[in-house]
Amino acid sequence: MNRARGERDEVLLRAEGVVKHFSTGRRRSAPVVQAVDDVSLEVRRGETLGLVGETGCGKSTLARCLTRLYELTAGRVVFDGDDLTKLSRRELRPYRRRLQVIFQDPYGSLNPRRRVGSIIGDPFAIHGVAEGKERLRQVQELMDLVGLNAEHYNRFPSEFSGGQRQRIGIARALALRPELVICDEPVSALDVSIQAQVVNLLADLQSELGLTYVFIAHDLSVVRHVSDRIAVMYLGKVVELADARTLFEHPRHPYTAALLSALPVPDPDIADARRRILLTGDVPSPIDPPSGCRFHPRCPKARAECAVTEPLLQARSGDPSTHLTACHFPVADGDELALAARAEPPRTPA
């Protein structure tokens, strides 16, 4: 999305080696689900960082770690220079205003027993910002901002459609003018026709209010549409991180290539020419992830080494330093895998 170029390099949020394990039982020896394992990434002010991956790969867990809705097992989350992980709940409160979440389920994230006006007014009430008439005025302004009829503040969530409810969630998240908004699959529960409206609304709000987004989705085309940079996750790890265009045109990780090859292509000539990469097997259990590279049991390029050493997330030979891949044998541009992943005709120089 559009933003001033000069601001790009300021890091607003940095995750450093974030680990989140869930215990499956009370005993200390109970098996542990390694939902997020050693994830490091940066979110720069004003950008949209897309986070994609299959269901269960740890996207939402990572989002909850970033906002400290979950306590980290290890690692740090640094927001605008301050380490959030060490703060008590009280100390965290001022940061809550600057860091907001839009939730996935527009039905579950709104309290069914409360009127929309008081739901959107919650941030004001909790942080003691605006009272009475002033609060109502601001709530109505927010409703207007997200394209809701401001006169409906007295209604209940059940009286709104899915798309409208998601707008309510957006209004609530924007109430305190946050700097960073984490969108946890904000459109995946909506109809396709409504998805576009909400995505466009988010884009407009970003340019209007100068927001920074972490945009989580499992739908690659949505993520591509909104993101400046994209991180691909697999089984709790980031396997590839690059500019949106680079990732789509030069995928390096075989998993990314497989995801891209599954995208429908509007051009029938290309669709006929390319071959889908079919991954065999299921996603392994995060309780007992594979050794070495976690993707190796399903990877078409896997060799013996992949099962032994875990590849680091780093720039591979020939790639710019902004394109990081965690793979010993990355896909080269001319590979069969790269061709299968191609969604658009190769750009011909003018």
Place this chain on the structure above:
Amino acid sequence: MSALPADLVETPPLDPERAIEGRSPWQLAWARLRRDRVAIACLIVIVLITVIALAAPLFVYLTGHGPNEEFQTTGLTPDGLPRPPSSTFLFGTDSLGRDVLVRVVYGARISLLSGVLASTAAVIIGVLVGLVGGYFGGFVDTLLARLMDVVLSFPFLLFAIALVSIVGPGLWISIVVIAFFSWASVGRVVRGQTLTLREREYVEAARSLGASDVRIMFVDILPNLIAQVIVYLTLLIPAAVVFEATLSFLGLGVVPPTATWGNMLADSLAYYRVAWWYVLFPGAALLITTLAFNLLGDSVRDAFDPRGDRLFRR
């Protein structure tokens, strides 16, 4: 400040005049309750009993009989037996020549007072304990859940007898005993509901906004279980009324000569062959009151939960 493209703005509903103000779950429940004839009948009966209880001194004024006044000559037969209903004693007299009507009316005061107070106290304690246990979980929850198990497994009559023998009988001690034995069942229901409600996404949303635990418990969770609590309250009141009557019946409740339905029934048992009115009127009062509250409770539950099957409803 917004200038969104026209296609982003969802069109308002066709008839914006009609429903801009949404109806709250309360209004919806009340609308359903109002259509329920049994509920309305019960409500009328309850209001009537309450008015009668409040207006008890009026009955003294009209009949000229005090509730504890003994009419040795007019109220008893020459053999010293209770007199049947007549124009002076509409509900007859009891074994001491007192007016059963006036005593039943005064008994309603004790029954309603102890029923409402004890169940309200029980609900407040139960909601607090259930909310705290269910919301915080862990050690706190284990402790409170075990406490509720202990209370629920107490033999209440033995406990009441033991307590009364130490503290002495009385209205307030009965209310305390009733509340003590009633809160745990409310607490269990509330705890179970809280356990599921606290996992809802809107609770997470509140947390991400920086809401405190107290705010989440009372603003986000409590409104979602208040309907069940109301239903429980309407069902607890008759139980408490019967509970109080039981204590009085056993001589553990309100001290005679103060009239309660329970101690009137206890006294009347010796005379049931000769004085049917002595048993009938306090017994009927107890029955009608508890029945009205129980039926109302059922209707309130239906009103709050319209999905419940209406197949067999009136």
